[in-house]
Amino acid sequence: MADEQTPTPAPEPPPEGASTPPVVEGSAAPAPPAKAESAETAPAERSATAKPAGDAADKPAKKAKPEKKKKKKGLPEKELVLVGSSSPHVVSDETIPRIMYAVCIALAPAILVGIYCFGLQAVKVLLLTAAACIATEAGLQRLMGRKITVIDGSALVTGLLLAMTLPPSAPWWICTIGGMLAIGVGKQLFGGLAHNPFNPALISRVILLISWPVELTTWMKPGQGFANLGVDVVTAATPLGLMKEELIQKGSIHVVSQFHLMDGLFGLNQLGSLGETSVIALLVGGIFLFYRGYITWHIPVGYVTAVGAVAALFWGIDPSRFAPPAYHLMTGGLFLGAIYMATDMVTCPVTNRGMLIFGIGCGILTYFIRTFGSYPEGVSFAIVIINGAVPLIERWVRPRTYGHNLSAAS
Amino acid sequence: MGLFSNLLTFRGGIHPPTCKERTNHGRIEVAPPPSRVIIPVAQHIGAPADVVVKKKEKVKRGQVIAAAKGFVSAPIHASISGTVKEVGPAYSATGQRVECVTIESDGEDAWLEGLLTDRPDYMELPPEELREIIHNAGIVGLGGATFPSHVKLAPPAEKPIHTVILNGVECEPYLTADHLLMLERGEEVVAGLRLIMRVVGAKEGVIGIEANKPDAIRHLKELTKGDPNIRVATLQVKYPQGGEKQLIYAVTKKEVPSGGLPMDLGIVMNNVGTAVAMFRACRYGEPLTERVTTVTGAGIVTPRNFLTRIGTPFGELTELCGGFNGAMGTVINGGPMMGIAVPSLDVPVIKGTSGILVLAKEELPPREYEPCIRCGMCVRGCPVQLVPSALSDYGETRMLDELEGYNIFDCIECGSCSYVCPSKRPIVQFIRYGKREILAERQKQRDRQAAREAMAKTAEVAA
Ligand code: SF4
Ligand code: SF4
Numbered sequence: 001m002a003d004e005q006t007p008t009p010a011p012e013p014p015p016e017g018a019s020t021p022p023v024v025e026g027s028a029a030p031a032p033p034a035k036a037e038s039a040e041t042a043p044a045e046r047s048a049t050a051k052p053a054g055d056a057a058d059k060p061a062k063k064a065k066p067e068k069k070k071k072k073k074g075l076p077e078k079e080l081v082l083v084g085s086s087s088p089h090v091v092s093d094e095t096i097p098r099i100m101y102a103v104c105i106a107l108a109p110a111i112l113v114g115i116y117c118f119g120l121q122a123v124k125v126l127l128l129t130a131a132a133c134i135a136t137e138a139g140l141q142r143l144m145g146r147k148i149t150v151i152d153g154s155a156l157v158t159g160l161l162l163a164m165t166l167p168p169s170a171p172w173w174i175c176t177i178g179g180m181l182a183i184g185v186g187k188q189l190f191g192g193l194a195h196n197p198f199n200p201a202l203i204s205r206v207i208l209l210i211s212w213p214v215e216l217t218t219w220m221k222p223g224q225g226f227a228n229l230g231v232d233v234v235t236a237a238t239p240l241g242l243m244k245e246e247l248i249q250k251g252s253i254h255v256v257s258q259f260h261l262m263d264g265l266f267g268l269n270q271l272g273s274l275g276e277t278s279v280i281a282l283l284v285g286g287i288f289l290f291y292r293g294y295i296t297w298h299i300p301v302g303y304v305t306a307v308g309a310v311a312a313l314f315w316g317i318d319p320s321r322f323a324p325p326a327y328h329l330m331t332g333g334l335f336l337g338a339i340y341m342a343t344d345m346v347t348c349p350v351t352n353r354g355m356l357i358f359g360i361g362c363g364i365l366t367y368f369i370r371t372f373g374s375y376p377e378g379v380s381f382a383i384v385i386i387n388g389a390v391p392l393i394e395r396w397v398r399p400r401t402y403g404h405n406l407s408a409a410s
Numbered sequence: 411m412g413l414f415s416n417l418l419t420f421r422g423g424i425h426p427p428t429c430k431e432r433t434n435h436g437r438i439e440v441a442p443p444p445s446r447v448i449i450p451v452a453q454h455i456g457a458p459a460d461v462v463v464k465k466k467e468k469v470k471r472g473q474v475i476a477a478a479k480g481f482v483s484a485p486i487h488a489s490i491s492g493t494v495k496e497v498g499p500a501y502s503a504t505g506q507r508v509e510c511v512t513i514e515s516d517g518e519d520a521w522l523e524g525l526l527t528d529r530p531d532y533m534e535l536p537p538e539e540l541r542e543i544i545h546n547a548g549i550v551g552l553g554g555a556t557f558p559s560h561v562k563l564a565p566p567a568e569k570p571i572h573t574v575i576l577n578g579v580e581c582e583p584y585l586t587a588d589h590l591l592m593l594e595r596g597e598e599v600v601a602g603l604r605l606i607m608r609v610v611g612a613k614e615g616v617i618g619i620e621a622n623k624p625d626a627i628r629h630l631k632e633l634t635k636g637d638p639n640i641r642v643a644t645l646q647v648k649y650p651q652g653g654e655k656q657l658i659y660a661v662t663k664k665e666v667p668s669g670g671l672p673m674d675l676g677i678v679m680n681n682v683g684t685a686v687a688m689f690r691a692c693r694y695g696e697p698l699t700e701r702v703t704t705v706t707g708a709g710i711v712t713p714r715n716f717l718t719r720i721g722t723p724f725g726e727l728t729e730l731c732g733g734f735n736g737a738m739g740t741v742i743n744g745g746p747m748m749g750i751a752v753p754s755l756d757v758p759v760i761k762g763t764s765g766i767l768v769l770a771k772e773e774l775p776p777r778e779y780e781p782c783i784r785c786g787m788c789v790r791g792c793p794v795q796l797v798p799s800a801l802s803d804y805g806e807t808r809m810l811d812e813l814e815g816y817n818i819f820d821c822i823e824c825g826s827c828s829y830v831c832p833s834k835r836p837i838v839q840f841i842r843y844g845k846r847e848i849l850a851e852r853q854k855q856r857d858r859q860a861a862r863e864a865m866a867k868t869a870e871v872a873a
Binding site: 082083084085086087088089090091092094095096098099193194195293294296345346347348349350351352355394398399400401402403404406 | 426749751767775784790797799820823830838839
């Protein structure tokens, strides 16, 4: 059956002119142009009308063409109208919107924990950021004359992810600017979905962090969000922030001894970004995405393991200056980053081995930024930097094709 | 999902709905001999056969109407008795216009005299003679590959064959012809396997069947009980489990080297239907004039499995199934993953027609597609571990060197990548385009080289 296709069927592709690629839409054009048209003008690779097909009916102007074709090929007049097609003739019902909305569902548990902890404040940040992303996407696509694809859910995902990395006490303008940066700079600047090399939400977060460090590192304590909306937020430092302060001021760390593992797991009593505090809630969503086949284990496991391993190494060297692995794993945005940010399809490698290397790279870099960099948190920077290395990883790490390199096989 | 399944399988693969429920029970029905058959002379891989009959000539069933041309070729036989009405180009089920012989029935359906023989002792014949019988019977791979069978059965001396694998996987959705064949003609399947083992001198025989055909597995296990050399291998339900390389890996955990053949591993693989045809040729002297095919799909009123003559127009079989129910869009020769859309209902059943599938227009892939979002699903689904996303991108932009670097020629065009792609990218079409372009480019280079040499020679002569 392997060579079933060898006799290439005549009504199939033949691209007119040997050097014309089968599709008119060049990938150089940053935006997907109106698809309906390109499908018409393309040498109709997929569903070439082998006969005067009903397919063309919705485009009356084009009807004349297939008629001519028919004469040329000398097909008998009488019988039914068959639609041409090229194998495979069926496809799965997987679509981009389906994936994006599944990610939203996966994020729900962590979002609910965030709302439970930070109340209306969290709702405000989530709504504002998501709305800013969606509005920017729609506005820019319209402005640039691209196909409006805002309902595909990808802008919503970006908005939710960005909101989850923001402090719950973030003012409204941070949310709005953040959303605009994520879609404008992180995504549409590069040509829209599928063309952006960096995770849009993280690009935005990094810019915000550099531009407004105070707003981005002011944290509110859980449990007060329902009472006071935006005013008099009692602030404190996150576990990672505390650790860094102590290390700088005293040269050693004590805060780890006050840290409770359970806080990190359930995230109900921990300071941090809106959606990063509950490891359990993040895991639940991650398992859902894994089950649906949208993520594999390679990035999250590689990422978390690398952070744990490097942390264990340094902790083993000097426990008075370096925090234990559990502290690193349970604090900051590690799980949010490892399960939802680093696995962003567009900006991570496509091969399993590539993803593993990518995850491990993110993990090592995260640890070093956290411990030796000037910011307490390293996940965003690490992922964005390793995003930049993806083309390199793709170039060098390729799967071993069946029947190749057989000595390396077993 | 088979995640923890311990059944045999390959790496990669996908899980399309099997859609076999409507036809995987009941019996294979014998379709009445048609009043007219259209028999293409190119029904196999290799050189088309040479027509040896003339218009108005009377022919009998089983008579050679086109003779094999060369070693990698197969003769073509009349599948009914009657008069040759026409010899000329017509559309075949491969969608190509090829030389065809049209025969109009005389209603007698008589075999050529002296053709059928009774050879109960066929297993005593020397392998060369059996191979000759198989060649003369026009037998080719009936799973769809249509490679002339006698070629597979003639491995060079330096490549001894130790294992014969019969392919009863039938992983293409919708198709059930092989399934019912194994149920109804299990004895002939096993006899065919023993025959092939004898011809190639193999010690071991394996029949590979997907786990969704438990009745066929049970039946063949029953029939081969007590034969220590033959076993039935149950395979995980996954597409393309029945791909030659995939099945070999699943059964033996060995890989056919890239560009090589199963015989490099000491393996010969044949479809179960082919095995039955070989048995009937050797035992009864029957040439290949009929095959089992599934007529099915959303557009068909009552899907059925038929034993039908080669050359029967598709339209006659769909008629026998009660015709179309309005949902018809595309008619496919074969299954939905690798089959070929035919241009008209006049095309005939050929040796490789494992099914006639009628899909509604709504079931076809959408024409529009999005850019690759790099989800990696095609990479995980590819049964030969290629990077289809890269192949489709480089195909789209015609970067031929990159395509070769990504092993484009190892692609078996199984369609798994296009099937799973959420962006609905026509990946396989991009790959086919890329392959064609690379081959054309190579040809151009060769031509240029030849021209240069010719010029140099003339210059030399002149000097
Ligand atoms: S069609 Fe080719 S590239 Fe696509 S999955 Fe099959 S073998 Fe892989
Ligand atoms: S399945 Fe489609 S979108 Fe996903 S990586 Fe492959 S080509 Fe790209």
